[in-house]
Amino acid sequence: MKRIIAIFALMMFASSILMAQGYKIGDKVSDFKLKNVDGKMISLSDYKNSKGVILIFTCNHCPFAKAYEDRIINIHKKYGNLGFPVVAINPNNPEVQPEDSYDLMVSRAKEKGFPFAYLFDEGQKVYPVFGATKTPHVFLLNKKGNDMVVEYIGTIDDNYKDASMVKEKYLENAVDALLAGRLIAMKETKAVGCGIKVKR
Amino acid sequence: MIIGRNIIFIIIIIGCFVSCNPDSRYQKIPITDFNGIANWFNKQNDSIYVINFWATWCSPCVKEFPYFERFANENRNRKIKVLMVNLDFPDQYNKRLIPFLKARKSKLDVIMLDDPAQNTWISRVDSSWSGSLPATLIYGKGERTFLEKELTYDDLEIELKKQLTNTNN
Numbered sequence: 001m002k003r004i005i006a007i008f009a010l011m012m013f014a015s016s017i018l019m020a021q022g023y024k025i026g027d028k029v030s031d032f033k034l035k036n037v038d039g040k041m042i043s044l045s046d047y048k049n050s051k052g053v054i055l056i057f058t059c060n061h062c063p064f065a066k067a068y069e070d071r072i073i074n075i076h077k078k079y080g081n082l083g084f085p086v087v088a089i090n091p092n093n094p095e096v097q098p099e100d101s102y103d104l105m106v107s108r109a110k111e112k113g114f115p116f117a118y119l120f121d122e123g124q125k126v127y128p129v130f131g132a133t134k135t136p137h138v139f140l141l142n143k144k145g146n147d148m149v150v151e152y153i154g155t156i157d158d159n160y161k162d163a164s165m166v167k168e169k170y171l172e173n174a175v176d177a178l179l180a181g182r183l184i185a186m187k188e189t190k191a192v193g194c195g196i197k198v199k200r
Numbered sequence: 201m202i203i204g205r206n207i208i209f210i211i212i213i214i215g216c217f218v219s220c221n222p223d224s225r226y227q228k229i230p231i232t233d234f235n236g237i238a239n240w241f242n243k244q245n246d247s248i249y250v251i252n253f254w255a256t257w258c259s260p261c262v263k264e265f266p267y268f269e270r271f272a273n274e275n276r277n278r279k280i281k282v283l284m285v286n287l288d289f290p291d292q293y294n295k296r297l298i299p300f301l302k303a304r305k306s307k308l309d310v311i312m313l314d315d316p317a318q319n320t321w322i323s324r325v326d327s328s329w330s331g332s333l334p335a336t337l338i339y340g341k342g343e344r345t346f347l348e349k350e351l352t353y354d355d356l357e358i359e360l361k362k363q364l365t366n367t368n369n
Contacts, residue, residue, distance in 0.1 A: 096259070137330075155318070155331075158319060160318070190322040190331045191318040192318050193333070195258070195333050195334065195349070200350070
């Protein structure tokens with residue numbers, strides 16, 4: 001019995017370390033396969049012809065995510081053709097946050113006409129690998145050879161409330177830098193977001 | 201003498217009608233930018249500070265909110281200051297925030313933080329904070345704990361015990 005408890009404690013400890021990790025700038029990203037709102041499975045390796053991917057953990061329910069929906073659509077329209085399409089992932093457990101169920105993702109994507117993939121992190125296995133903690137949470141990936149490498153982590157811009165008041169477009173500046181072969185000035189930024197919903 | 205006592209009694213009653221009106225306190229919830237609360241994060245005195253970041257749309261925040269009420273109430277004789285920093289959007293002030301506090305008859309100190317410069321102020325609260333809600337900072341003399349997760353009542357008690365070993369509270 002004691003041994004079982006010890007093993008269990010060790011497993012909890014190990015998993016807590018894994019949870020606390022996540023990608024840092026410069027890390028290579030492992031591939032994943034998740035279901036898109038059109039029912040098809042999507043992997044990062046499907047984007048082999050692009051220059052990179054703008055990966056955004058986002059969701060239906062969160063007011064910050066909603067405030068950025070139109071901006072994310074515009075970013076995809078602007079950068080998709082330049083080789084950096086948006087891939088959105090909903091990391092929440094719908095048992096905890098019913099608005100973020102797969103079915104409601106499908107309706108939201110239709111309503112807003114999302115031009116990008118909106119994937120469901122079923123079983124919540126992908127977001128901990130990235131170290132995402134909230135929605136929205138952006139990871140800008142740049143293709144180097146056969147690898148996708150993290151180049152920017154953080155938020156989209158400096159005003160969640162009002163797109164017209166934005167002074168610094170952190171994410172767009174980072175993509176522009178990659179496209180121009182320049183160094184990214186701000187590689188990490190912070191913003192308030194909705195904590196990712198997990199069962200306790 | 202009797203008249204004097206009655207007058208004092210009446211004054212107390214009237215005073216209570218004015219200040220004890222349970223609704224009036226909720227109309228005074230301040231809205232501020234980060235500078236308005238910046239001095240809450242580095243106080244150096246005998247008190248223990250518990251500062252929670254929350255919003256009415258954040259379900260784990262709403263779930264833990266009563267624990268902070270109970271915590272503040274049960275430790276009201278200690279030098280403990282609890283501040284609930286609300287991050288609802290300002291257009292939700294009358295629609296969500298005030299009705300939420302009224303419905304709970306909450307006695308906690310609440311302040312609405314309206315400051316889009318999040319990339320600057322999040323790190324000033326705690327360098328480890330990624331920005332997700334809920335989040336709670338607990339500090340006193342010495343020990344400083346930042347918890348970026350939903351708390352239970354036990355979590356609050358454990359943190360309080362840690363703090364009490366550092367202070368003469």
